[in-house]
Amino acid sequence: MDITETLAIPIPEQLDPSATTGHADLDLTTVGDITVPDPRMKLRDINVFYGQKQAVFNVNLDIGSNSVSAMIGPSGCGKTTLLRCLNRMNDTIDGCRVEGRVEMDGKNVYARKVDPVLLRARVGMVFQKPNPFPKSIFDNVAYGPRIHGLVHDRTDLEEIVHTSLERAGLLNEVKDRLDQPGTGLSGGQQQRLCIARAIAVSPEVILMDEPCSALDPIATARIEELIGELRKNFSIAIVTHSMQQAARVSQRTAYFHLGYLVEVGPTKDIFTTPKHQLTEEYITGRFG
């Protein structure tokens, strides 16, 4: 099995920017203000390598509190790789190496004494393809609280499961069949189940890796609506292929190109008055 395929991480085939774009003279330094007034997480000087290949180059970016930050860009631009730096999911890939600092509460999450287990409890993640465990709906949501020892009796657990399902907008659809396998739900329901599973441990940040790319438009609309709801309580970073989605759900947008963060700014500015030539070409659909 090809690792890139299973992990849905586009590894850039050609990382020399000048070779593919035909913009040999283009400056790839970031345009726009990377900082926000109330950052929840900060990425500083991030470089990511897969073996000899470099996938992310010198990225600096803030993830704002209680807002949705979108990362867009063509395939292989390193946005998923960067997202996986935020909860150190890159650690699980053989040969992946991260340089730079990822700060949360002023501490580098890549510091030696930081336990990724705790980090991932604070920074949850929702994947591209819905991946409920082959367990009942209840056990799927209860998974996090159980492994982290957050509950001590059944009533507490049931309460967490119910509130999580409710906040994920799924409770009404499944409340009569919580003991049925989660894999039996429809695609959109499965993805909302995964969101419920992620919020059951009350993380501070939720990472979403193209959460709607495997769903139909109606299910997508529901998830987008849900993201808008969740923003009130969580900080959200979302990678998306769809510019429209980024425009609909996010407050800030970062545009990546071949591993470089090219432009970042408030979403409405990026889509109306892009400053960088590459961003403009992308949002006007000249490539992507």
Added chain:
Amino acid sequence: MLRQARDANATRLNSLPEYFGMLGAIWAGAPALLVYFVWLAFEGDILMAQVLEMLPDADSMAATQELLIGDIRNAIENPISYRIASEEVRMAADRYRELSQTATLALTATCLSVFAVCSALALKFMTPRIRARAQVEKIIRGFLLLCSMLAIFITIGIVLSVLFEASRFFQIVSVTEFLFGLDWSPQMAIREDQVGSSGAFGAVPLFVGTLLISFIAMLVAAPVGLMSAIYLSEYAPSKVRAAVKPLLEILAGVPTVVYGFFAAIVVGPALRGFGQSVGLDVASESALAAGFVMGIMIIPFVSSISDDVITAVPQAMRDGSLAMGATHSETMRRVILPAALPGIIGGLLLAISRAIGETMIVVMAAGLSANLTANPLEAVTTVTVQIVTLLVGDQEFDSPKTLAAFALGLALFFITLALNFIALYVVRKYREQYE
């Protein structure tokens, strides 16, 4: 010119000329070939019968006759044996050679004439309108089908042959006695007055012994095999995995007779010595030694099946669990192993079926006498050991002793078949789930 003529012909044919050639060859050659093989199959026996008739004391006992035949065969094939053979044997050998020369000539003549007749017929019926390619392909296809049906013939052959001999056994000893009797002592039954009496063919001790040894084997193989598969697939760096996996698979390629020797020479005495040093009485052919070594043999089997099954669980499950903040072991125990459980159980069933059918290790390292015990330190015997001891050596095909081996074979076949069937079914269902 010639080429042109051929090409012109070819355009009118419905198949390439080669196919007409092949079809002709099949029509002409197949019958002659059949004659040749049938002849060869019976030639030796017929010639030998004639030679024996010529000898003066051909009507002596069957046993000495077999010896005589052996001597004559040796004299025919081996010049040194010929030189030192008795006058009589030499004469027989000379006669045999003469006869076989004549026979070879006759065979050649027969084959050639069959070939000639068939060729003539083939020529007569071969016209350009025959769809040669279709016919040739039909014949080949028939041959291919026959080859794949061989698997069914083998199974039928096994069932029929074993069932037939076993049914003869069950005419002497009742089925219930065989299946539920607690006493196994086939040697007693050779005496006329003992045949079938007092439960001398009760197979329960053999079943218990087989289960005991298989259980010990699984006790070694299941945890070691499963944990090493988990370690290799989840923890080991890819370099370690690349080195250790083939090394473990070497264990699977070692012939069972080698394990048997290892059990008998190294493990058995070592366990006995260890037992003595702590004041335990361990039999030198203890169930523990045989089971332990059988376990070693099965480790790579369990580990490679577990590895397949574990890696078949989608990576997305792992990622989902790790992203929730689960540790690797929590991911393994709470998500991957439950998901992989049907596959692992199927694999373990296959491994048990292997342990039950394994022969050489127990023949060399387990006991011969049927002990009805669950103590792993004592010697027990197994179904396969008894099949071997009953059939190796004398071969009277009517004694219940020999037939008992087939009854045991029948039991063994059906037990392993049932296990395999369930296991393959479970594994297949499991695979489909993730495909």
Added chain:
Amino acid sequence: MSRTEQIVSGLARRQRAEKRFRLYGLIAIVLGMSFLLLLFGSIVTNGYKAFTQTYIELPIYFNPEVIDPGGEHDPQTLFSADYWKLVKTAMYQKFPQVSGRKERRELARMISEGSAYELRDQVLENPGLIGTTRHIWVVADDDIDMLMKGYIDREVPEDERRLNDRVIGYVDDLREAGVIERQFNTTFFTAGDSREPEQAGILGALTGSFLTLIITLLLSFPIGVAAAIYLEEFAPRNRFIDLIEININNLAAVPSIIFGLLGLAIFINWFGMPRSTAIVGGLVLALMTLPTIIIASRVSIQAVPPSIKEAALGVGASRMQAMFHHVLPIAMPGMLTGTIIGMARALGETAPLLMIGMVAFIVEPPSGFTDPATALPVQIFLWSDSPERGFTERTSAAILVLLAFLIAMNAAAVYLREKVTKRF
């Protein structure tokens, strides 16, 4: 207590559990590796010395009065002459001081009885030896061999070891004179089975295995490939074909001893084929190997990109032609890999051969498919039952030879597989 604190409070315990789990895995690997090491280590240490054997150099006088009293070099006379006497005489002359009957018998017993046959063969080959004296290295008895290899402990009380002080003294004398030494054990590779360890070799068993495997290969490879082709390419999807497939998968897991029973009941009792022969052994092993080859061949046909077949069909080839001309050549290395692995399994198989009587004590290597024969693993089984230390050593050595063949076959299979994967 906040949520983070709650998680942190459990972290240490969870990390300990993680470490424990990881340790169990590591222990399993270490156990597996050490079993492997123990298995090979014990066999190598038991067996490597069997590749040398103790020889004693004796001045043999080919006394015409003993072996050729008539003087006409008649092969019959030469064949049945008393060569043992020549050996004994030479030994007595080496130790002229030994005179007692018992002592002299001990002296003679230091030499293997097989040396007489060796001398016989030399004389039959070259009758000119008669009347001359030659210095010949003859094989020592296995007890002497064991002493030379250090398996007989001189410290043990005399009545508890196989050689008494006197004989050990003779050996020391010979050693001082430099006429006893360990040389490469050619007998082991050129002789058949024997009751005497020092005369026993694996040639007979190797020949038997070779003949058996030829039959197995000739039957199982074409039939297996044909069956795979049919099932992959021509079989209609119906219940009958499903039955065949289930059958093949189940046959692959049937215990090998059952195939032995099949061979005994059908080939020997029903068809009346000769017992203990390579042809029956080969047939039985072919039936046993067939499922392996069919499965491997099917996998390698499946691995051929369908575009190749489609291209052939597209230019008007029949399915049969597309299969035989285009798909089969590409799938062939994969099929051969499966076949080699199947053959390796067949080479190491013992139990079914026991059933069809290939366990007989056979001295002469078989010269044809219908000669009584044994096979290498069966020879190992037979020797492992013998109490003499010399046989234990030879069993291990025979195992080493068997393993060498298996490793060579598997290496060939791996090489083939690598070659194929590189091409695609």
